[in-house]
Amino acid sequence: MVAAPQKTLTISLFITLNLISILPLLTFSFNPDEPTNRQILVLLDDLSLRSSHSIFFSSLQSRGFNLDFKLAQDPAISVKRYGQYLYDGLILFSPSTDRFGGSLDLEGVLDFVDSGHDLILAADSNASDLIRNIAAECGVDFDEDTSAVVIDHTGYAVSETEGDHSLIAADDFIQSGVILGSKTIEAPVIFKGIGHSLNPENSLVLKVLSASSSAYSANPTSKLSSPPSLTGTSISLVSVVQARNNARIMISGSLDMFSNRLFRSGVEKIGSLKKHGKSGNQQFATEISKWVFHERGHLKAVNLKHNKVGETGEPAIYRINDDLEFSVEIFEWSGASWVPYVADDVQVQFYMMSPYVLKTLSTNQKGLYHTSFKVPDVYGVFQFKVEYQRLGYTTLSLSKQSPVRPFKHNEYERFITTAFPYYGASFSTMIGFFIFSIVYLYNK
């Protein structure tokens, strides 16, 4: 008996610990209140990358990010202190690292993402298992053949050194102004690295830059003994993932594409007549990094309100056939401030196991979306649901529970026209009985 409370205590302690450990997963850590002064940890194989990729880094710094460069092997790496993450983003430009220094490992990187932080990962032809596993955990499968690179004999970029056509000029971008900016990227992106494939079932991962239909993934130095496993447009060169908690991840098969050399170099795609003085790499990298670090396409919905028509307060319960008003405000993060989000396809559901009401909200162009509708003639526990999923935007998923009750006993109509024969019958019976009684009692 003595041990009993002790045991319960231990169990509950154990459970509490468990709960604590999952709590960070639930928190969303892109903190729009402190948009400036965001810390990004950059892990590099070699500190020389810092200068060879300086254009990319300085574009980030100019946008207000503090970059903390560390060697991937640095034993002092730690992303977390006292349960708090020290960084808002992580850039892994260390494709060949087998094991990170310090306390960071595969699980650490994934936890970092799962707690809502962003990640940019670049691999190249000698990508390590660690890097491949991180990518795989995010839904991106690099070609299992470790020596394979993407080759395109009809879409390569013309370069001084006549090579093996592994320097390819890719221009098959995703059609999304949110991810790649409103300005279309004119010049092809020069890519040199490994390709990956995506599971079509995976709804979270998007192919941003895919290879042309003539590309394949193989070892350029050896002769092809068997058909390559990855071919054509199924090869993705750069992909982005938006996790369910809206953490954003970019995975690229090429580290070189972020380098100053390729940023500056001109590009001429074989077969194409147009020669671009500057490759699309810089624009592509800058725009996509803006998306990854939530400078674009990040929505927030606030002030979800509902009330009966003619009232202001939110009722605890609605009655069937009530008329109600619903409003919600949606804003988009512009990189510096919240600006009203304008769209005509935001919908609200009045939902109980299935949507009973589905209405498109009208907007006042200042972020306020509103509508009004009649509560259906069904009682139950309903929810106001706003599910807004658009390409490139963060997922808005709001719900607010609001029960709907049937009529109270005194809320029905007192007299119904169709029932008048019955009223007539009962009243005439009453009168008849009365007369009958009098006649029967006093008439001898």
Place this chain on the structure above:
Amino acid sequence: MSAPETLQSTALRHAFGNVLSFFILLLIGVLAFSIRLFSVIKYESVIHEFDPYFNYRVTQFLIKNGVYDFWNWFDDRTWYPLGRVIGGTVYPGLTLTAGALWRIFHSLNIPLSVETVCVFTAPIFSAFASWAAYLLTKEVKGTGAGLTAAVLLSMVPSYISRSVAGSYDNEAVAIFALIFTFYLYIKTLNTGSLFYATLNAIAYFYMVCSWGGYTFIINLIPMHVLLCIVTGRYSPRLYIAYAPLYLRKMQVVLGTLLASLVPVVGFNAVMTSEHFASFLVFIIIHVVALVYYIKGILTPQMFKVAVTLVVSVGLIVCCAALAVLIALVASSPTKGWSGRSLSLLDPTYASKYIPIIASVSEHQPPTWPSYFMDINVLAFLVPAGIIACFMPLSDASTFAVLYIVTSVYFSGVMVRLMLVLAPAACIMSGIALSEAFDVFTRSIKFQLLGATQSPQVNKAGDTNSVAKNDVVKTEISEDTLKERPSRKNKKKEKEVIEKASLVSRIEKRLLVLPLEASLIAILLLVLLGAFYVVHCVWAAAEAYSAPSIVLTTRSNNGLHVFDDFREAYAWLSHNTEVDDKVASWWDYGYQTTAMANRTVIVDNNTWNNTHIATVGTAMSSPEKAAWEIFNSLDVKYVLVVFGGFVGYPSDDINKFLWMVRIGGGVFPHIKEPDYLRDGQYRIDSQATPTMLNSLMYKLSYYRFVETDGRGFDRVRNTEIGKKYFKLTHFEEVFTTHHWMVRLYKLKPPRNRIRGKTKKSKSDLAHLCRREEKKSIKFMDLFTLVVNHR
């Protein structure tokens, strides 16, 4: 000369008798109340079982918000997301009674808590029920039988099982209402007074308010009336016959009107087949009354002509009406009968068609031992009582016989209706015992006095008959007191006198038993009574006082208490969000809403079969499918009751087949044979893969092997079939002290969707190490438990 003296002495004796019976009744009330307090003394003052928790919650709401809000209460915390209109689907009698009690106490400045009032409502009403039984039996067979019946009823185990302190359920007040309604019916029948008829209708209204068992009354009383008509008990005396029938009509009309005022009954009072009998009899009564009336005013020849005319026309009309009725009833799928009532007529109906009814153990037919357990020696006394009722046969005693016969049949269909049998058995046994004592004591008296004063014999017999026909006497006096019009009265009086003389004639003819035989017989009867008392006290103390939310076992080192249910509910109420939804099998719905105050998906009010089937399907599905079902219902937590660790037999694994059946009844992809190996339900290594992968199996046995290293289930007495497995879509958040309640949380959908690349070896090793650590920790805990047990 001695005439006024004897009159005075009889009056004095009557006065003494009345005072004595008053005190006896008072003591019976005290006995009925106090025998039900074992649960409070042995455990604590707590609401028992499942349904009482709902009633308790409703009462709290009533007291907090008042009658109108209670009437209009839409509860959004049960049957998520459908909700339940409590005001319109609940029998409000019990709740209103307890609410009224609470209000009375508070107006007297006795600040009792709602819970206390609820706990003690049932014992209070069982005292009332004993008194009602006294009244009813007195109407049937006189005061002596009444007192005996009251004593028997005050401690009949069957009734105790439903009315111990804390068993705050509809039956607690409904049995009182039932007996009292019958009493008023008999009283009306005996007196023919409109006053009692009105009271009867009101008592019936209270019964309708309190319990679905009111259909028993609405069918039994018409049956009795019909019996009276068919046996022609009234045929020679048309107008007397008319009186109870007339009153009967009053009752039907008033009762039905009142009944339809109860929201839960509503138009069912005129729409369902259960109520057809009463209306049919209502019509028949009028036809009979009309026939007799016409017979009275017509000459015999005219009457014959009229009869042939009316019969031929009437037959045609009746056939047409019947055809329409049959067509109407047949067009509804259950023929207008509710499932529970159908299973009354056809005991196999429920198990064949409605698993949700069959799944409740109290809806199963009882076994023979349960008769002995629940009514004990009464089972042997009932036949004697029936015989006693036949000499002489009166309206009241035919009713008593009819009551016992029907209730015996119904109790044979459903264990639950044993409760209806118990009062009938008590009344019958009370009559039997009192008659027996009557005969024996009279013969002793005769033997003792007979030697000295032989002429007194006759007188003794007379007094006896007078005492015994108290009813009859009151009837006479009342009838003579009241100046009621017409010949009715005279005829009735005549009949009564005739009856009385008949009775005394029989009395005289009664055998006088030898002294020794009478003495031994009395001794044996007392012994029998003593056995009954001992059994009843034992049943009250041991068998029926457990609150079932707290369990105890006796072992070598003393009493051990299992308070896991409240532990789990307390965990829920302290560690989860207010709006979180908890899914469990429906048995635990009421408790979860009342004790943990969390929204549940299904509960013990099994009004929506599909919703229950959805939960049953989820429990019988593999993890992923189950997760999807639960997630679509916004479920956050899943509660599973598991008895394998301590040997608690009514756990979810034992109920699992019902979940499969109920789920399969609506969702045909769940098939019962998939869960059975060669028709056998097993959980060991021979179990089918479907069984081993079902959610219920996994949630019950998750980490169970860590307790003793081999996963030995103490309820099923086997080693479990699948010992080491991980949960992918659920995570364990709480397991109570004795593993009886296990709570799981639905994992959120994965933040990322993983690609197909396999993990490298080092990661796997890392994971394994972590699992190992966890299990070691639990082994430590377990050794702690084992040591202290």
